Amino acid sequence: MSRLDSAIRRLQAQKAALEDAARRTAGLRGLVLEFGLGNGRTYDHLRTILSNRRIVVFDRQVAAHPDCIPPDEDLYLGDLFKTLPRAIAELGRSAVIAHLDIGTGNKDQSVALVTRAAPMIADLLASGAILVSDQPIESIAGLIPLPLPDGIADGRIHMLQRT
Amino acid sequence: MSRLDSAIRRLQAQKAALEDAARRTAGLRGLVLEFGLGNGRTYDHLRTILSNRRIVVFDRQVAAHPDCIPPDEDLYLGDLFKTLPRAIAELGRSAVIAHLDIGTGNKDQSVALVTRAAPMIADLLASGAILVSDQPIESIAGLIPLPLPDGIADGRIHMLQRT
Numbered sequence: 175m176s177r178l179d180s181a182i183r184r185l186q187a188q189k190a191a192l193e194d195a196a197r198r199t200a201g202l203r204g205l206v207l208e209f210g211l212g213n214g215r216t217y218d219h220l221r222t223i224l225s226n227r228r229i230v231v232f233d234r235q236v237a238a239h240p241d242c243i244p245p246d247e248d249l250y251l252g253d254l255f256k257t258l259p260r261a262i263a264e265l266g267r268s269a270v271i272a273h274l275d276i277g278t279g280n281k282d283q284s285v286a287l288v289t290r291a292a293p294m295i296a297d298l299l300a301s302g303a304i305l306v307s308d309q310p311i312e313s314i315a316g317l318i319p320l321p322l323p324d325g326i327a328d329g330r331i332h333m334l335q336r337t
Numbered sequence: 338m339s340r341l342d343s344a345i346r347r348l349q350a351q352k353a354a355l356e357d358a359a360r361r362t363a364g365l366r367g368l369v370l371e372f373g374l375g376n377g378r379t380y381d382h383l384r385t386i387l388s389n390r391r392i393v394v395f396d397r398q399v400a401a402h403p404d405c406i407p408p409d410e411d412l413y414l415g416d417l418f419k420t421l422p423r424a425i426a427e428l429g430r431s432a433v434i435a436h437l438d439i440g441t442g443n444k445d446q447s448v449a450l451v452t453r454a455a456p457m458i459a460d461l462l463a464s465g466a467i468l469v470s471d472q473p474i475e476s477i478a479g480l481i482p483l484p485l486p487d488g489i490a491d492g493r494i495h496m497l498q499r500t
Contacts, residue, residue: 176378176381176382176385176386177376177377177378177381177382177402177404177405178348178351178352178378178379178381178382179352179382181348181378182345182348182349182352185341185344185345185348186345188341189341189342189345213340214340215339215340215341215344216341218339218340218341219339219340219341219342222339223339239340241340242340
């Protein structure tokens with residue numbers, strides 16, 4: 175498969191998974207967490223499909239399109255392992271969706287980063303919350319894997335739900 | 338439409354247009370020109386669907402994924418208005434497909450760049466060749482607009498054919 179085909183499928187998987195997570199959590203109160211703002215593409219999608227929810231964004235720095243920069247009060251900027259403990263203290267288990275797109279470009283590094291961060295991110299999830307991740311996530315106590323939406327190939331994206 | 342939706346449609350339009358151009362020119366002899374290597378995504382697609390054709394690539398510098406770097410002899414690196422005259426002298430009207438993805442991030446600048454480059458690029462096109470461009474292209478003598486493939490919205494990509 176060419177990198178163009180792969181990019182299309184990756185973005186389609188993100189879109190389908192985020193929209194599925196939005197539907198599944200529609201009856202819950204809480205906020206949305208975006209880990210990895212990047213160019214702001216999925217942040218823009220989240221604020222479009224979840225316009226009534228607060229979206230809190232984590233990244234090393236802001237490098238997004240000017241139209242896609244969250245308000246200061248919704249940004250945790252800097253090293254994830256410094257901002258996560260602060261977010262846990264400030265926000266608690268208040269998120270109904272967390273989207274992880276924190277790849278570094280290096281597959282092994284990205285998996286290691288997500289493996290280390292995921293248990294802390296799980297501490298921000300309300301009961302019934304859904305975690306969507308581009309990278310695979312090892313089993314975490316209290317989270318169970320979800321089936322992917324129709325038409326999305328296994329491994330293209332990953333979804334887990336807090337029981 | 339969110340930037341995620343827009344990105345998906347842009348990549349789908351590139352894929353559909355390049356594959357349509359490949360089908361329409363299947364009976365012609367000649368090479369493929371890629372203007373703007375970027376991360377190498379569409380270059381990778383072109384070499385996948387047109388594995389028997391030489392693909393000549395133009396860009397300011399190489400910043401592609403290591404797997405998607407063309408061989409040196411197929412690269413014209415540097416300012417387009419210096420490399421284009423050299424390519425016209427060396428290659429003549431030998432291309433059956435030209436793909437332009439040379440946006441600068443600024444819409445007006447990108448359109449101006451394409452408007453200036455397109456007539457020179459047209460001088461590299463064989464009879465029947467197809468030009469695919471992310472940016473709109475003013476009418477150029479000898480080139481007529483083509484209808485887009487099914488399902489691709491007007492303006493998402495542009496196709497012209499040398500008569």
